[in-house]
Amino acid sequence: MLVDINNLHISFRSRTGVFEAVRGISMNIGAEKFGIVGESGSGKSVTARAIMKLLPNNAVIEADRLAFDGIDILAADEKTMRGIRGKRAGFILQDPKYSLNPVKTIGVQIAEAWYTHKGGTRREAMQAAITLLDQVKIRDPKAVAALYPHEVSGGMGQRAMIAMMMAPDPELLIADEPTSALDATVQAEILRLMEDLVSSRGMGLILISHDLPLVSHFCDRVAIMYAGKVMEEIRAAELNRARHPYTRGLLECIPSLLQPKEQLAVLNRDPAWMNP
Amino acid sequence: MTTQTFREWALDETPSSRRQASWGRRYRIWLNLRSNPLAMIGLTIILLTVIVSLAAPLITVYDPGAQNLYNKLAFPSSEHLLGTDELGRDVFARILYGGRVTLGLVVAVVILVAPVGLLIGCISGYLGGLADTVLMRVTDVFLAFPRLVLALALVAALTPGIESAFIAISLTAWPPYARLARAETLTIRNSDYIAACRLTGASKFRIILRHVAPLCVPSLIVRATLDMSSIIITAASLGFLGMGAQPPSPEWGAMISTARRFFYEQWWVAAVPGLMIFVSSLAFNLLGDGLRDVLDPKQT
Amino acid sequence: MIDVEHLRIRFGEREAVKGVSFTVPTGDSFGIVGESGSGKSTILRAVAGLNERWDGRIAFNGVNAPLKRPPAFFRKVQMVFQDPYGSLHPRQTIDRILSELPMVHGMPDIEQRVEKALSDVALPPTVRFRFPHQLSGGQRQRVAIARALIAEPEVILLDEPTSALDVSVQAEILNLLVDLRRRRGLTYILVSHNLAVVSHLCPRLGVMLDGEMVEQLSSDDLRAGRIKHPHTAELRALTVELEDPVEV
Numbered sequence: 001m002l003v004d005i006n007n008l009h010i011s012f013r014s015r016t017g018v019f020e021a022v023r024g025i026s027m028n029i030g031a032e033k034f035g036i037v038g039e040s041g042s043g044k045s046v047t048a049r050a051i052m053k054l055l056p057n058n059a060v061i062e063a064d065r066l067a068f069d070g071i072d073i074l075a076a077d078e079k080t081m082r083g084i085r086g087k088r089a090g091f092i093l094q095d096p097k098y099s100l101n102p103v104k105t106i107g108v109q110i111a112e113a114w115y116t117h118k119g120g121t122r123r124e125a126m127q128a129a130i131t132l133l134d135q136v137k138i139r140d141p142k143a144v145a146a147l148y149p150h151e152v153s154g155g156m157g158q159r160a161m162i163a164m165m166m167a168p169d170p171e172l173l174i175a176d177e178p179t180s181a182l183d184a185t186v187q188a189e190i191l192r193l194m195e196d197l198v199s200s201r202g203m204g205l206i207l208i209s210h211d212l213p214l215v216s217h218f219c220d221r222v223a224i225m226y227a228g229k230v231m232e233e234i235r236a237a238e239l240n241r242a243r244h245p246y247t248r249g250l251l252e253c254i255p256s257l258l259q260p261k262e263q264l265a266v267l268n269r270d271p272a273w274m275n276p
Numbered sequence: 277m278t279t280q281t282f283r284e285w286a287l288d289e290t291p292s293s294r295r296q297a298s299w300g301r302r303y304r305i306w307l308n309l310r311s312n313p314l315a316m317i318g319l320t321i322i323l324l325t326v327i328v329s330l331a332a333p334l335i336t337v338y339d340p341g342a343q344n345l346y347n348k349l350a351f352p353s354s355e356h357l358l359g360t361d362e363l364g365r366d367v368f369a370r371i372l373y374g375g376r377v378t379l380g381l382v383v384a385v386v387i388l389v390a391p392v393g394l395l396i397g398c399i400s401g402y403l404g405g406l407a408d409t410v411l412m413r414v415t416d417v418f419l420a421f422p423r424l425v426l427a428l429a430l431v432a433a434l435t436p437g438i439e440s441a442f443i444a445i446s447l448t449a450w451p452p453y454a455r456l457a458r459a460e461t462l463t464i465r466n467s468d469y470i471a472a473c474r475l476t477g478a479s480k481f482r483i484i485l486r487h488v489a490p491l492c493v494p495s496l497i498v499r500a501t502l503d504m505s506s507i508i509i510t511a512a513s514l515g516f517l518g519m520g521a522q523p524p525s526p527e528w529g530a531m532i533s534t535a536r537r538f539f540y541e542q543w544w545v546a547a548v549p550g551l552m553i554f555v556s557s558l559a560f561n562l563l564g565d566g567l568r569d570v571l572d573p574k575q576t
Numbered sequence: 577m578i579d580v581e582h583l584r585i586r587f588g589e590r591e592a593v594k595g596v597s598f599t600v601p602t603g604d605s606f607g608i609v610g611e612s613g614s615g616k617s618t619i620l621r622a623v624a625g626l627n628e629r630w631d632g633r634i635a636f637n638g639v640n641a642p643l644k645r646p647p648a649f650f651r652k653v654q655m656v657f658q659d660p661y662g663s664l665h666p667r668q669t670i671d672r673i674l675s676e677l678p679m680v681h682g683m684p685d686i687e688q689r690v691e692k693a694l695s696d697v698a699l700p701p702t703v704r705f706r707f708p709h710q711l712s713g714g715q716r717q718r719v720a721i722a723r724a725l726i727a728e729p730e731v732i733l734l735d736e737p738t739s740a741l742d743v744s745v746q747a748e749i750l751n752l753l754v755d756l757r758r759r760r761g762l763t764y765i766l767v768s769h770n771l772a773v774v775s776h777l778c779p780r781l782g783v784m785l786d787g788e789m790v791e792q793l794s795s796d797d798l799r800a801g802r803i804k805h806p807h808t809a810e811l812r813a814l815t816v817e818l819e820d821p822v823e824v
Binding site for chain 1: 611612713742743744746747748750751754769770771772773775776795798799810811812814815816817818819821
Binding site: 289290291292293294296297298301467468469471472473474475476477478482487490491 | 621624625626645646647648649650651654655657658659662663664665666667668669671672676677680681702703705706707710720723727
């Protein structure tokens, strides 16, 4: 198992009290495409960050087991984590505008990522960066390598971000809403690109999204989260046969182009979902 | 309402009146500030200095101007807690009464300067175009002068004294506030909530005064608090150079100025006002840092 | 009700909107779809009077709108923005946000108007003296709609009103918008990138590409695939692909 989560609890301490963001979830993720779906505040992003230990200081993480490829994340020190983050597991965020360094060219940033993990000369690193940009299907990789993040479109930036994360040949890619800031046409391309990379390299992928139909088309398995708990975990292809009323409710309140409805169904939240 | 404490009333999550809502917000800011020990130390020192200066006649029996040439430059004793100066005046009394002059000057400057800077900055930033260019070039001109040198020139042209110092410091103190308010306004003016205000049909000045300016106030308060220390030092510098408060007025800077002649023999006469300038500047800086943390408009 | 003819908007060198024309009858809803940068929101801001530099003609009830709108205009035309976190003044209570427009226009009975506006959008009276950051995204968007309603407008312009919200909240807001239109005979222009949302609310829509409205068609035609322009077909294909059940 690449990622092994058992009974994970995450809470945030503040002056006014303790807020429980994740309340006892378990999941096992191998070299597959695993989707975590939920509405805002469901704890899906926090879970992903906990795997990388990327939570603010006031967060308290507790778990029976939280492991990446057999390494106990809870016990790991900062040095071990640095060996995992960026090297063995890449992290792609929603908006490339905020995750790329604005004062360095795209080429230099990818080259640095390659260089820190693989060593070699600067020239080799730059050459590798251009190859990577080519792999993420950028048409003129040499020209794009010389551009700054603000000079490229959102889709291009997200490709550059993926190229950077691919540089050290990671075993796991965590993508937190990687396409929700992008147009539908670009979104499809980016997802196809991630799919190609993941299957050709045999990596694991955790896709975090609010978009249930999108995840069900893209992933192998999906966990549906609500209020810090996993409501159900199903094979993505069987989403339409989901049993949990929350999943059903979510699917029903999405407006459809092909099957118009006079009035949209409204999700009635059952307090019992909080304590399954 | 009878058994409800102010705390419960202010922290009510669903206030039932405008007054309760705004007090709730203020009270939460206060609670945040209270949890910052350094800011509370700063606030305590400032309040203590202000109270002690105002209550000076109750604390000391000495008149800050009363001379006693038979007992000059005396070492601190039970009779004169901080000794006496070159004219035999009680240093403790002069420090207390001097606080009125120095702190009064600082407060007067900030009360005048901050609103002026706020208004100029907001108008300049919101209107843009020609108004912005003209107002900002004027600001640049004032910013280009070194504060102390312009103040000196002004005081020299007028008559040396506390009123001239006030005018001189005020003239040089407003540009940073205008700059700050303008920068804030530029980020606020393109927001959707200001667009929504424009969609009410409100006039530009109504939007500036009621919607833009209040958002600039927190950062201006922080700036003003941090600025107080530099105003104290400018006022003290003017006093030291003989251009500020005139003798026999007990101003801290002027006290150091006269005491420096016998600094090596009777060091306490200069050290005590120096220490007061240092402590009060530090206190304002500590409070300013704490206020910045709780008032930062970026945090919601 | 609304006539837009040969609308052109430029930002410096770049022409963001290149001669767009469309008509919206009273009580109807018109959707504008397109990708980011296609100029759809720019059109809406010009119609709302937020952008005071454009060429062409924008008319309400046959009366041409001037570049700079008089205050009375905003009693008739209101707007709801995309981001409910950014469109409410962060330091004002809901009460103050809602009472601003009635105060500007000297309307009587502000108290009752605010209470009514809140109940119209199904918000409890307890939110009245709270600050925006104390409300959820859906509640804030309801406040934004209440702020538009308090003017008693004829037209509401909707700029991606649900794209920042969760789907369950989106459904509630869309139902509210449909309900308000029916009860008050409102006219909507809805800008969105989501074809399903647009076709749910609007019987007619226009497709934007690079500042031009490349196609206008009815939602029924879009649904049935009776499409002329390849960009419309591409957008439709992407939506339909995700709506189809997954092949096992």
